[in-house]
Amino acid sequence: MALSDDVHVPCTGKMHRSLPLLQRLALFSLVVLFFLHTCCYGDVGTAARYAPPYLPTTCYGSDTSEFPSSNLFAASGEGIWDNGAACGRQYLVRCISASLRHACALNQTIQIKIVDYIQGLPSPPSARNTTMILSSKAFGAIANLTTNSPAINIEFQQ
Template identity: 85%
Template sequence: MALSNDVHIPCTGKMRRSLPLLQRLSLFSLVVLFFLHTCCYGDVGTAARYTPPYLPTACYGSDISEFPASNLFAVAGDGIWDNGASCGRQYLVRCISASIRDACSQNRTIQIKIVDYVNGMPSPPSASNTTMILSSTAFGTIANSSTNSPAINIEFQQV
């Protein structure tokens, strides 16, 4: 008598119906994971704005070539300064709310570069004790230009 490695398992109707359920659960799980990864991965903080002069900086001194051509840059507050390690870091930033209604430009996210530290800035920020201070161009891109809000609430993520 020859032995066979083939095993025959009869398929019942219950197993056939459960496969689509498993597929749906797997798909649902992937969608949830994708949503959590893309929507809820940033930190929340506050941002003020500042205007020129922007030089000198704690990160680059008077080297203007370190500033992005887009003028989308920021000053690190104490919470993200990290003893100077934040110099050159890039962040995705979006406005999520402010004390003034409709201050945020909806669905606007910018990428900024850290170029300075709040202690020793060459010009004063519009508000103190914020996570970061955005250049006037960066602030105006994610907040409505007509807003008089000195600070906005932001979501930010290091790139």
């Protein structure tokens, strides 16, 4: 048999051109990557909340100009702190579940900015050892504050 992509199909007598194996694998990979990108949001973690005072912060000291005007900000937990590299990072965050029913605000995704580190918080968080500690406004934007859930499960993406 010749080294060609042309294949003779005996039952119809027609010629048919197939993609080489490498091209088929590349196409399959692109389809899988597209599916994963559109179906999966990002990393999964937990979030707690904290209330004022928010200053001073580990990242910016007492500089309030680094806080987003929306007041949607957070303190980084150990898992994303990255030796301080988390300062200033922005994440899309949404609540996916909690220990209490109806704790999550449905279909709410917010963008937060990391302004502090969990170890240096001036006020205590509602739960410890979480991925991030959200400001009261950020937590309330994605979770029902009246549920008294100390922490929620989140999906987040930088």
